Amino acid sequence: MIRRWILGLILALCSASTLSAQELTGLSRLLDVELRTSMSGRVTLSIEMDRAVPYAVDLVSGPDRVRVRFRAASFDAVDVTQLADGKTVTDVVTGASGRTETWLDLILAQPMGVVSAELTGQSGSSRIEIVLAGISAQEFAAYALLEQGGAAPGGAVDLSGPKRNTGDRPWIVALDPGHGGVDPGADGGRKSEADLMLLFAFELRDALRRAGYEVVMTRDADDFVGLEGRLSVARAQQADVFLSLHADAVLEGVAEGVTLYTLSDSASVQADAKLAARHDRHDILGGVDFTGQGDQVAEVLMDLVRRETRPRSDALARAILDGMNSVSARINSKPIRKGDFAVLRAADIPSVLVELGFLSSARDLAQLNDPAGRARLVDGLVAGLDLWVVQDAADAALIRQ
Ligand SMILES: [Zn+2]
Structure with a gap:
């Protein structure tokens, strides 16, 4: 009864x-x-x-x-x-x-x-x-729940969304070297974009670990990994932040320097609907269990979470730009942009796609092939993350109060 x-x-x-x-x-x-x-x-x-x-x-x-x-x-x-x-x-x-x-x-x-x-x-x-x-x-x-600390049978629904890092534990950074396997990405002559990004990701991983971060990689070999597979890796490893690393080529016009992309607002709405329609709902959003919930509920919850994540991603892009400026990296004339990249669609993980340069630019290509050039970009990214985690932890602590 x-x-x-x-x-x-x-x-x-x-x-x-x-x-x-x-x-x-x-x-x-x-x-x-x-x-x-x-x-x-x-x-x-x-x-x-x-x-x-x-x-x-x-x-x-x-x-x-x-x-x-x-x-x-x-x-x-x-x-x-x-x-x-x-x-x-x-x-x-x-x-x-x-x-x-x-x-x-x-x-x-x-x-x-x-x-x-x-x-x-x-x-x-x-x-x-x-x-x-x-x-x-x-x-x-x-x-009944007890007033203090009790839990209902089955647990009370947590409306607070995913748990954020308040700086009391190491930050987990997911590095996503773009492309791989059958998808080499842009043509860099001696090395493909996929190879260059894997090489860069290893160097960035080592630098981040020296700086106290934990690092997970969506691929650590020349393998093809699907876009959703990349997000699944990040989520399974409870990443606090997701950086997708690219150096694409443009066919027309001139594009040079570091460019940072966050997910566009319209793409976010579409992403919510698409992801909500999937079956493995536990994979969509850490901290909220959609099992047995309708698509509309999942979309509502994801949109709420995304509203919190979006400004964090934007702040991350700005912090990385500051970091890149602090090492005098070559920066694109319009360095912060919005785009519809599937790999940025995690609702709950602040995500930025970093174009480290463009392989269609001779100077960018030379920089990425040069260990010293890559080291400068690595330093810029670590500096940017260092800036961002301080502010993000402070914000998370405020919200938790
Ligand atoms: Zn790419």
Whole structure:
């Protein structure tokens, strides 16, 4: 019987198909709240919001309460204390956990379990309906979280997104030497782009290790690795940051110097939809388990995570540019750009594609073939990462507070 209760594991389920991932994201405001009791004694908590966000419902004891968590919602526009009817709910308490989660507690007059929770909506507004019914004190205790440190059976849904490095552990850098195997990349004469990037990645790996970083490589031989395979390696090794290394050639015009790409915004939206449609959802996004969730929920969650990751990737590109400038590397005239590169599509790992130069440029080609030229670029990248990790760790520590 108790198995029918949906306890602590309800993630934003969007039954309305009219919502896009774009419309479902960002900080939401509660517009109206209502508590209704049916003839059968079931209680429906109805929450109107200006937009949908991921949410979860938990039972918490001490005192017994139903907690609705949002990532994230503001309670400023509505008087939530009107939910305290004295009969079912004796008091209402709101709070926040960090900067990404807010919660609404209904202190219960008697133990209740969650029968169902559903989010419906149309563009511009949404409604969460949570149906509660009386259960025994023993049932409540069996499924409730403790106020401090307890965990629900099966674990509470973590709305906070992936865990970020606050500087309390070594940074794990994924190096992705472009191309390989049947795909040699650009033609560099004596060496292909694939060979040059593998050589450069080994040198960068050694320098990063000397500087205290941990390094994983998406390939360490002249092998073909698919684009998603490269991301899988980075995720499996819990990389904090992803650097794809290239030195492509342009057929027309002149391109020279270091150029840094982050994923374009439109490509991000497409990436969310594409990745959400895949089956191995655990592979998409560390820290959030999509198993059993619909595509739309996966897209919403990914878009939220990507919103946090995108400025981190942009900051990484700027830091690498600063690092390259600090060693007087040859820099492209428009060094920071956006592009639709599949290898940059990890929603949760800050990712930059580094064009170390262009093999179609004689000077860039000579630099990459010269150990001293490569050493300068290695120094620039390490300097850039050193700059970035300090700021990113500080930001992560702030968010965690
Ligand atoms: Zn390339």
